[in-house]
Amino acid sequence: MKKKFRALIENSSDIIMILNEDFKISYVSVSVARILGHTYISLVGKTIFELFDHDGIDKISKFLSETIACPGQNQTVEELKILTLNGSSKIVEIVAVNLLSDPVIQGIVLNCHDITKRKNTENELINTNFELDSFVYKASHDLKAPLRSVMGLIKLAKLESKDSTQHMYLDMMSKSVNSLDAFIKDLTTFSRNTRLDIEANIIDFSLVLEESLNNLKYMEHAEKIRINKSVNINVNFYSDLTRLSTIVNNLISNAIKYHRFENNIPYINISIKTDYEKAEIVVEDNGSGIDPLHINKIFDMFYRASENSYGSGLGLYIVKNAVKKLGGSIDVSSELDEGSSFKVVIPNLVNDIN
Amino acid sequence: MKEVQVNSVMLVDDNDTDNFIHKRVIELTGFAKNIIVKNSGKSALEFLESNKSNLDALPDLIFLDINMPIVDGFVFLFEYENFPDPVKDKCKIVILSSSDSKRDIDRIVDNEYVINFITKPLSEEALDDLKTIL
The missing domain is CATH 1.10.287 (Helix Hairpins)
Incomplete structure (x- = not known):
């Protein structure tokens, strides 16, 4: 059994090390030769600091003192540069646990994984x-x-x-x-x-909406559509402005594009409300609606679900991706020749700002 | 609305077609009396340099493109900082670019001599809007 464990450790692709309370190496697995070139003999008795350069020493000392402070608990440090025998270096991730008071180990056990x-x-x-x-x-x-x-x-x-x-x-x-x-x-x-990357900033939804409507007012027939807005902002809401504007812009521009004007008073209802956790944006129209045959594909890249589509088929794909990036969700309900409703829920990134 | 008369403007763009378009739009709308055209950032800076003590010869407005070889809009603005105050007080800068990238706009907006950012092509409406902030 003991042999089995030894073989397991010696053949591991990680370096296993035990340090005493002075950070001197009391044991190191032979895998160290394969990964760093050093031998067991050359390392035992030396302090671990000899394996690091100046910056590395700062990091490893800090890490080891944290490990010592929490006996029995696994501590992890990612991305440490460790020196090889020939003077180059490898990047390792180290998991350490303080077992100084363990009667069998009596040391700090380090597992160095080559990344x-x-x-x-x-x-x-x-x-x-x-x-x-x-x-x-x-x-x-x-x-x-x-x-x-x-x-x-x-x-x-x-x-x-x-x-x-x-x-x-x-x-x-x-x-x-x-x-x-x-x-x-x-x-x-x-x-x-x-x-x-996402840049979380405070969002002024009224302004986002106003700018978007301003951009879209020159679209064909836009002036014939009544737009009802309801913006209910109760808390400070944080999100990525560029992506949010992209989402709002695309949904409204679609609602304008796919409208019906015969036997119909066209409208678009836009409602935005926020609470501490999320914002809910609903864009609802009484336009041409989406055929149930196509509704599962409208978020696909380059998919155009309408005969009247003159776009590239990228709009909703971009929306879906932007929503995903913001950690939110999007749902659609639609009936052909009745209208469509898109609901976007995105989380408040209030905790992501520094 | 007060009708502002702009005496002279300078167009700085490496693209001759765009210079032609902008010159013609300004002529047709009567936005300014004199139009100076420079097809590189360098020649525009040289013009300002050689007229820096002759304020009457300087334009009231400089329409500046961003994407130009060697002396681009950013380099131009950097060099412009070094001109004496009377020059900078007289010549206000309007960025006229085909870029609507947030990256470019953010880099420009901080500059105190830039009074506006217009996306190409230059239109009658954009010139009307510009008059309201002069």
């Missing part, structure tokens, strides 16, 4: 994400700039011409260019949502 590979992969991932973000930022600008020039030229051509046929063509060009512009915007919003 160098994982850490390197993580760093590569961070770099790749950073590059990708810069790329999207640059690419979207370079796609957008010439498009904005075209928009400017169309505006100018309209200013300089009185010909109504020409105006009609220019308006059609405008519409195409605007939809490409909106698509580029969707792409950047999406990519930024995926990669950027």
